[in-house]
Amino acid sequence: MRENDIKNLDGLISASLRESVSAPQELRHNVMSAIADLDAQTSPQRRAIPRFVRYAPALACVAIVCFIGVTFLRNGGAKSAAPPQYGTSFDYTVSNGADSGGAVPEIGSAGGSATGSLNKDMLAAPPAAAPMPTPSPKPEENYSDTPMYAAAPADDSESPAASAETAAIAAEVIVATDELPDELRDMESVALDDGTYLFENVPHDTVEKLLKIGAVLSSGDLPEGTVSVLWTPGNSVSRR
Amino acid sequence: MALDAEEERAVVERVKCGDKAAFEVLLIASQNDVYALALKMLGNQDDALDVSQDAFLRAYTAIGKFRADARFSVWMYRITYNICLDRLRKTRRRSETSLESEEGEPELQIPDLSPLPEERAVSRETAKLVRAGLDSLPPKLRAALVMREVNELSYAEIAASTGAREGTVKSRISRARAALAEYLRSNGTFIDDNRHNGEEGGDSDA
Known part of the structure; x- marks a missing residue:
C-alpha cells in the first residue's frame, strides 16, 4: 500500500468493496x-x-x-x-x-x-x-410497523442531550447560498459527491449564527454533542 | 435481473394476493444486494446467508404491511439492516461475556471472494485490509458506507433503509471514510511513494 492509496481513499474503498457478490444458489x-x-x-x-x-x-x-x-x-x-x-x-x-x-x-x-x-x-x-399488555415489537421487527418514508424512527446513537440539540437546530431546513458563510470559511470540510459540503464538529454558537442569517443548513447527527452542518452552494433557496 | 419501480409494485401486489411465484421474482431481483449488504455488515458468509434467508422470510410474512409507495428493494435493505444490527449486538454481548473471546477467539472471517477487474489493480493484501477496516467500524457507519459503496444507493434511499435523516447519513458516511482511512494508516504497510517513484523514474527528491 502506498501513501497515495490513502489520499485516494474513495477509489481504494470502491475497488476493494465493489466486488461482485453473488448470493449462493x-x-x-x-x-x-x-x-x-x-x-x-x-x-x-x-x-x-x-x-x-x-x-x-x-x-x-x-x-x-x-x-x-x-x-x-x-x-x-x-x-x-x-x-x-x-x-x-x-x-x-x-x-x-x-x-x-x-x-x-x-x-x-x-x-x-x-x-x-x-x-x-x-x-x-x-x-x-386487568390492563391488557401492549406487545412491544422487537427491535428487528420494527421494519414492519414503521411506515416507509414516514417519520424516521429515533436514532438511538444520539445521546439525549444531542437529540435535544438536533430538535432545536435541525428543522430539516436547507438554505442554499452562493457563497460559503464566513462562519464556516476557516473550517475543514468534506466535499460530498452530491455537491454538498460537510462540516463536522461545528461549534454551537456558530450554528446559532448560521441559523440567524438563514445561511444553512441540514444537520447531520450529533456525535458526542457536536453538530454536522451540510452546506449546499447555489443561488436557489430550498426548504423542506 | 433488476425490476423498475412499476414492475416491482405490480409483483408485490401479486404476492399480496398469495402468488408465491411472484415472491420468487422479487427474491431473484434483490438477493444479490441483500446478501452483499449482509456479507459486508457481518463479514461472514454463513451469517450472511442466514440473515438473508431470515430477511426474505420476514418480508414474505409481513408483505401485507408493505406500503405500495415504497420500493421493495429499500424495504428489504431495511429489514436486512435491522437483522444485521440485531445480530451484531448479540454477538457483541456474547463476546463481552465470553471468556474465550478474551483469550483470543479468531476475528470475524474475511470473505475471500473472487475479485473484479477493478480489484485486480489493488493488491490482495490491501483489499483484505480494507475489509478488515470495514469490520472495525461501528455497525451504523459500516452499513451506511456499504449501502453507498457496495449497493450504490442514493443518500435518500440509505436514509429510508436505516431510518436516519439524510444529513445523518451523509455524516455517517463521511465519518466512516475518515475512520477507515485512519485504520489503514495505522495498520497498513506503506511503501514510500517518493522512493518508489525515484526507483521507477530516477527522479527522487527524497
Whole structure:
C-alpha cells in the first residue's frame, strides 16, 4: 500500500468493496422451501385447531360483555327496569336486595344451596379489568410497523442531550447560498459527491449564527454533542 | 435481473394476493444486494446467508404491511439492516461475556471472494485490509458506507433503509471514510511513494 492509496481513499474503498457478490444458489432454494413449509404448516394447523380454542377469544369477549351487562343491570338498571334474570352461576344470597328496587330476585333457586352472601356494594363494583399488555415489537421487527418514508424512527446513537440539540437546530431546513458563510470559511470540510459540503464538529454558537442569517443548513447527527452542518452552494433557496 | 419501480409494485401486489411465484421474482431481483449488504455488515458468509434467508422470510410474512409507495428493494435493505444490527449486538454481548473471546477467539472471517477487474489493480493484501477496516467500524457507519459503496444507493434511499435523516447519513458516511482511512494508516504497510517513484523514474527528491 502506498501513501497515495490513502489520499485516494474513495477509489481504494470502491475497488476493494465493489466486488461482485453473488448470493449462493442455496439462498433462493432455502427461502422458497421455507415459504412452502410455512404455508403448508399454517393451513392444516389452522384446520386442526379445536373449535373451542379457535373461538375462545370470541367467547371470552361475549362473556365479558355479558358480565358487564349483568353488573350494570344489577347496579342501576334494575331501578327502572325489570329485575335481571339471574343465572345458575350466582350461588349467593343478596343481603340487602330489597334496596335494589323492584322485586327481590330469586337467587339460587336454580343453583342449589347458597354458600355465601353478596351485598349490593359488591355487586355495584365490578372487578377492575386487568390492563391488557401492549406487545412491544422487537427491535428487528420494527421494519414492519414503521411506515416507509414516514417519520424516521429515533436514532438511538444520539445521546439525549444531542437529540435535544438536533430538535432545536435541525428543522430539516436547507438554505442554499452562493457563497460559503464566513462562519464556516476557516473550517475543514468534506466535499460530498452530491455537491454538498460537510462540516463536522461545528461549534454551537456558530450554528446559532448560521441559523440567524438563514445561511444553512441540514444537520447531520450529533456525535458526542457536536453538530454536522451540510452546506449546499447555489443561488436557489430550498426548504423542506 | 433488476425490476423498475412499476414492475416491482405490480409483483408485490401479486404476492399480496398469495402468488408465491411472484415472491420468487422479487427474491431473484434483490438477493444479490441483500446478501452483499449482509456479507459486508457481518463479514461472514454463513451469517450472511442466514440473515438473508431470515430477511426474505420476514418480508414474505409481513408483505401485507408493505406500503405500495415504497420500493421493495429499500424495504428489504431495511429489514436486512435491522437483522444485521440485531445480530451484531448479540454477538457483541456474547463476546463481552465470553471468556474465550478474551483469550483470543479468531476475528470475524474475511470473505475471500473472487475479485473484479477493478480489484485486480489493488493488491490482495490491501483489499483484505480494507475489509478488515470495514469490520472495525461501528455497525451504523459500516452499513451506511456499504449501502453507498457496495449497493450504490442514493443518500435518500440509505436514509429510508436505516431510518436516519439524510444529513445523518451523509455524516455517517463521511465519518466512516475518515475512520477507515485512519485504520489503514495505522495498520497498513506503506511503501514510500517518493522512493518508489525515484526507483521507477530516477527522479527522487527524497
